[in-house]
Amino acid sequence: MKFRFKPTNKKFTVLIVPEGTSPVFRFKMRFALLLSLLVSAMAVIILALVLALVNRSNTSRIVMLEAELTSSEDRLQSTVDDKEKAIDELLTELIALSEKSKTIESKMVELENLEAELKAITTGSRISPASTKINQDKEAPQDGGVGGESVPLSDAEVRSLIDETKASITASLNEMPELQARLEQTKVNVEKYKEMMRILPTYWPTDSTRITSHFGKRSDPFSNRLTSHNGLDIGGNTGDPVYAAADGKVTDTGYSSARGNYVTVAHPSGLQTIYMHLQKGIAAKGDTVKQGDTIGLLGSTGRSTGPHLHIEVVKGGTPVDPLNYLTIPGEDEAL
Known part of the structure; x- marks a missing residue:
């Protein structure tokens, strides 16, 4: 350009x-x-x-x-x-907490039933099976597989679960101190009951539980006449141990044609027990014996048709039915 x-x-x-x-x-x-x-x-x-x-x-x-x-x-x-992960973890913890609250409720029921059982024992009453049955959790895991669709909880269901769990835990915490106090008192009562049961002739006196003749009127095995039987006959083997039915002191031992070898024990409760037809007596007069101690050996001495123990319980000088006091082994489990 x-x-x-x-x-x-x-x-x-x-x-x-x-x-x-x-x-x-x-x-x-x-x-x-x-x-x-x-x-x-x-x-x-x-x-x-x-x-x-x-x-x-x-x-x-x-x-x-x-x-x-x-x-x-x-x-x-x-x-x-x-x-979202934190929310899922919180929901998992909430469900676990809910299950724990149900477990606490179940344990509270168990403790209450235990308390009722202990009270029943100390009062001598029986408990109906319905009252001793512990409530079973309807959601307890069963044997076998599980499955189904994964359906998330709605907000309303989560709030309801939170409210239920809070109410359950609050109720358990409020009830626990009172239940603990009642159990402590029941424990004291049980200890007193155990002491009382040691001075009452409740301990079964032989290894055998075969009763051959009950207390009361019967046909005499020698004369066949109607007579009064003032004790309880328990069949067994010669030489089997005979146990003291309660704590006490041996007040008399010896031999008579009717009783054979015998041992008499006086108990702090005011009752007496007499053990007859022994092969031999082991406890001596003046001995202090504990419930369950061996005081003699089962035999068939005196007025007897075979090896057995004749045990009498005397209250205020009058024989009473030993089964009013004695507990047959296994009887509690059968109730």
């Missing part, structure tokens, strides 16, 4: 000479117009550069914002996942 100035008319001619044989293009313009075009071109170039710089800066800013947005989304998703 060549510029040729013509200062005479202050016009400029612009020649565009292509290579080769192509015609030359001429443009004539005044100086002011040319200057305007040049200024405009420079302005466009500068504007383009500014826009390019701004665009580059904005592009970098957009890339940074996109990276921050992606990072924020990742953090948000991680937070959501963590919260």
Whole structure:
């Protein structure tokens, strides 16, 4: 491109000479117009550069914002996942706590039934099977497989489970001190009862539990006449041990044609027990014996048809039925 100035008319001619044989293009313009075009071109170039710089800066800013947005989304998703995991863990702990509260309730029922049983023992009354049966948890695990669809708990069900668990634990905590106090008192009563049972002739006096003749009226085995039988006959083998039915002191021992070898024990309760037809007596007069001590050996001496123990319980000088006191081994388990 060549510029040729013509200062005479202050016009400029612009020649565009292509290579080769192509015609030359001429443009004539005044100086002011040319200057305007040049200024405009420079302005466009500068504007383009500014826009390019701004665009580059904005592009970098957009890339940074996109990276921050992606990072924020990742953090948000991680937070959501963590919260969902925490909620699941809390629900699992809530269900476990609910099961523990049911276990506590079951244990409380067991303790209450134990208390009732101990009271019944100390008062001598029997407990109906319904009152001693411990409530079974309906949701107790059964043998075999389990399955089914996984159905999430609704918000209402979760709130209901929370309320039930809270109420169960609160009730158990409120009841526990009173139950503990009652059990302590029952424990004292049981100890007193055990002491009382040691001075009452409740201990079965032989290894055998075969009763051959009960207390009361019977046909005499020698005369066949109707007579009163003042004791309880327990069949056994000669030489079997005979045990003291209660704590006490031996007040008499000896031999008679009717009793054979015998031992008499006086008990702190005011009762007496007499053990007859012994092969021999072991305890001597004046001895202090404990419930369950061996005081003689079973035999068939005196007025007897075979080896057995005749035991009498005397209350206020009058024989009473020994079965009012003696506990047959295994009888408690059968009740």
